[in-house]
Amino acid sequence: MANIKKNDTVVVLTGKDRGKTGKVLLVFPKEEKIIVEGINFAKKHMRKRREDEQGGIIHKEAAIHFSNLAIFCKGCNRPTKIGFNALKDGTKTRYCKRCKEAF
Numbered sequence: 001m002a003n004i005k006k007n008d009t010v011v012v013l014t015g016k017d018r019g020k021t022g023k024v025l026l027v028f029p030k031e032e033k034i035i036v037e038g039i040n041f042a043k044k045h046m047r048k049r050r051e052d053e054q055g056g057i058i059h060k061e062a063a064i065h066f067s068n069l070a071i072f073c074k075g076c077n078r079p080t081k082i083g084f085n086a087l088k089d090g091t092k093t094r095y096c097k098r099c100k101e102a103f
């Protein structure tokens, strides 16, 4: 879960959007779910609350469980696994396990 962060590019592994890539917009660590730009659009019925409001159906990205996503490495041009390097000050950096490119 900690592998994926906001603004990462991820690829969808399962479901109707399988193979698509998108940018991470939001991460919900507790639910282990992620919202990806342009992925997993869900129809939502909106009730009109005021006369000047638009009711009807809107399309919005729905959250996806993180296990259905993988980090997309631009260097390898494919989904990849992330490794961690621990620095002396305790911070961690991420890198692609395939091409060793840092994220």
Ligand SMILES: [Zn+2]
Pocket (backbone or CB within 6 Å): 073, 074, 075, 076, 077, 080, 096, 097, 098, 099, 100, 101
């Ligand atoms: Zn790579």
